[in-house]
Amino acid sequence: MKLKDGSQVSYQTSIAPRQLSAGSLNATATALLLITDPQGKQRGVALGCKQMAADGQPQFTAQADFEFELEGNRIKPVAAIQVPEDFNWQQATGGIRPRYY
Numbered sequence: 647m648k649l650k651d652g653s654q655v656s657y658q659t660s661i662a663p664r665q666l667s668a669g670s671l672n673a674t675a676t677a678l679l680l681i682t683d684p685q686g687k688q689r690g691v692a693l694g695c696k697q698m699a700a701d702g703q704p705q706f707t708a709q710a711d712f713e714f715e716l717e718g719n720r721i722k723p724v725a726a727i728q729v730p731e732d733f734n735w736q737q738a739t740g741g742i743r744p745r746y747y
Contacts, residue, residue, distance in 0.1 A: 652684035663694050670719065673698040680716070688716035693729060 647655045656668035659677040666673050668680035669688065676694030691713050692698065698705045701719035711727040 654682040656680045663696050669716075670701045671698065671716065672702075675710075689724070690714055690716065691727065693727070 647657075649655060657677070657679045658666040658668060660666065661676070663674050663676050666675055666678040668678050668690070669682065671678065671680060671690075673692055674696040675692050675698070678690065678692055678695075680688060680690040682688045692707070693711045695707055695710050695712070698707055698721060700716060700721055703719045705721040707721065708723065709726045711729050713724040713727060715722045715724055
């Protein structure tokens, strides 16, 4: 998908880890997001990642859920992401309730 500012967005997801691809990335994961800005800088998010490769080069990923930057064929982790195992609005504190339209 191309955004108004010229950025390219690629996003794939799966209930269980499977082969996903975005640009030069291939990952066995449950979600893969890759954003390429108009200047060519690439960044993204991987969730449930078991293995990843950039331009066919295997990448080491210390976390299964993480934000990254892609520099050439090298994944540079930016931050680990903590994904909740489950969520229930009835158990939420702080009085927050969804508004469905």
